[in-house]
Structure formats: structure tokens, C-alpha cells
Amino acid sequence: MIQLPFKCLLSLLSITFLFAINSNAQDSISSVKMPVYLSGSFFYDFPQSFGASAGIEFPISNKVINETYRNGKKKVKYRDLILTSNIGMYNYRYNNSGIYFFQSIGKRSHKEKPFYFEWLIRFGVLRTIYDGQVYSVDNNGNVKILPGFGRYYAVTGLATVFGHDFERSKIPKPFALDIKPSVWVQYPYNSFVLPHFSVEVSFKYHFHSLNMHLKT
Numbered sequence: 001m002i003q004l005p006f007k008c009l010l011s012l013l014s015i016t017f018l019f020a021i022n023s024n025a026q027d028s029i030s031s032v033k034m035p036v037y038l039s040g041s042f043f044y045d046f047p048q049s050f051g052a053s054a055g056i057e058f059p060i061s062n063k064v065i066n067e068t069y070r071n072g073k074k075k076v077k078y079r080d081l082i083l084t085s086n087i088g089m090y091n092y093r094y095n096n097s098g099i100y101f102f103q104s105i106g107k108r109s110h111k112e113k114p115f116y117f118e119w120l121i122r123f124g125v126l127r128t129i130y131d132g133q134v135y136s137v138d139n140n141g142n143v144k145i146l147p148g149f150g151r152y153y154a155v156t157g158l159a160t161v162f163g164h165d166f167e168r169s170k171i172p173k174p175f176a177l178d179i180k181p182s183v184w185v186q187y188p189y190n191s192f193v194l195p196h197f198s199v200e201v202s203f204k205y206h207f208h209s210l211n212m213h214l215k216t
Contacts, residue, residue, distance in 0.1 A: 032216045034059040034080070035167070037176065037204040045090055045198040051098075053088025057204065060105075062216040080108040084120065093131070100126045100155065108161075114168040116178075118161035126153040126186050157184025157196070167206060176204040 036058040043051035063079040084104045091097045106120035129150035137143050163178025180200040187193040 030216055031213050032062050033211050034062060034214055035206040036210040036212060037206050038210070039086075039202050039204040041086070041088070041180075041200040041202040043088055043090055043198065043200050045092075045196055049090045049092045049098075051088055051090025053086045053100075053102075053200065055084055055086035055088075055102075057082060057084040058212055059083075059214060062214050064216055076112055078108075078110050080110075082106060082108050082118070091131075096131055096150065097129045098126055099129070100124055102155070104159065106159075110165070110168075112168070114165045116161075116163050116165055116176075118159075118163070118178075120159040120161065120182075122155070122157045122159055122182065122184060124155045126155045127151075128153070153186040153189065155184055155186050157182050159183075163202075163204075174206040174208065176206075178202050178204070 036056065039055045039057060041053045041055070043053050045051070059080050059082050061081040063081075065077040065079065067075045067077065069075075082105070084102075086102045086104070087100070088102075089097060089099045102122050102124040104120040104122040106118055108116055108118045110116035127150060129148055134146045134149040135143050136146055159180050159182035161178050161180045163176055165176040166173035167176070178201075180202060182198050182200070184196050184198065185193040186196070
């Protein structure tokens with residue numbers, strides 16, 4: 001039971017490494033400096049769980065799309081391949097608490113305006129801890145308390161992100177705000193899966209020293 005989530009996490013990190021190698025090997029004509037964001041999020045898992053998370057988000061590749069219409073009007077679109085890592089916790093009152101790690105990969109779409117949209121594929125590990133005292137009884141009838149008792153689960157899901165990047169506003173500021181609805185499952189859960197629907201509201205900050213140079 002414990003080994004399964006860590007095998008999933010190791011596989012995910014291997015896939016991420018291959019993505020990074022592939023993106024850096026693509027043909028390109030120029031380079032661009034892209035921000036790395038540190039984030040803090042308020043987390044809510046329906047129907048009654050509150051929590052918080054912290055993470056880091058950095059780009060893997062950048063693509064610029066130039067469109068020219070018949071009337072001569074031009075538009076520029078951007079497509080970024082991004083990688084995010086988040087660690088957080090939540091609590092179902094009188095039930096259990098969860099500590100989770102999500103590794104996500106996906107695409108960000110935006111124009112020259114400050115609004116952006118992302119979709120992400122998420123994988124990770126969840127450790128639950130039961131609220132209240134948990135007891136065990138051995139073959140001799142002895143009872144003992146099991147402090148911090150819980151279980152490990154693998155988790156998989158999809159998320160979309162709607163955000164506003166203030167660095168692209170008329171008066172640039174080094175942060176962004178977004179909302180992230182997501183659906184995900186934890187497994188194996190009583191030989192099945194347990195579905196979740198969650199929402200995160202995130203504040204992302206860009207320290208000017210945290211940047212990556214990518215081919216575009």
C-alpha cells in the first residue's frame with residue numbers, strides 16, 4: 001500500500017524529465033526570459049473540507065503564434081508548457097486530515113492582455129490521518145493507541161486555471177491571482193476510487209531573481 005504512491009511519483013518525475021529534454025531540443029529562433037512563480041493557495045474540497053497549499057511553478061517551453069488576417073490586422077498568442085509542484089493539507093472535521101503532494105504538467109494560453117488560461121494533468125500522493133483516537137487489539141487482547149494512524153493513496157486529476165497576471169497590466173506588479181477548479185480521485189479506496197471536486201484560490205509572486213531562459 002505504501003509503495004504504490006511513491007512508484008507513481010517516481011514515474012511522474014521521469015516523464016517530467018523527458019518533457020524537459022524534448023522541449024529544450026526543439027528548433028527555435030530566439031530565447032525569452034520567463035518568470036518562475038512561488039504560490040500560496042486557499043484550498044476547499046467539497047462538501048466540507050478546508051485547507052491550504054504552497055508551491056512553485058516554472059515554464060518548460062514557450063511558443064509564440066503570430067496571426068495575420070485578410071484585413072491586415074495582426075494578433076499574437078502565446079502557448080507555454082508549464083510544470084507545477086504543490087504541497088498542502090486539508091481537514092474534514094470529525095473525519096480525517098490529508099497531506100498531499102501534487103505534480104502537474106500542462107499548458108498556459110494567453111495573449112498580450114493580462115488574462116490567462118491553463119489546463120493541467122495532475123498526479124501525486126495523499127497521506128490521510130484519521131481524526132480522533134484509533135486503537136488496535138493484538139491476539140492476547142491487549143489494546144493500544146495508534147497515534148497518527150492513516151493511509152497512503154495515489155491521486156490523479158485534471159485542473160483548469162483562470163487567472164490575471166499583473167505583470168502584464170498597465171502598471172506592472174510582480175504577482176498574479178487565479179482560481180483553479182479541479183477534479184481528482186484517490187485510489188485504491190476500499191478497492192475502488194474516491195472522487196473529489198476542489199477549488200483553489202492562489203496568489204503567485206514573481207521574485208525578479210527567479211527566471212528561466214527558454215528557446216522560443
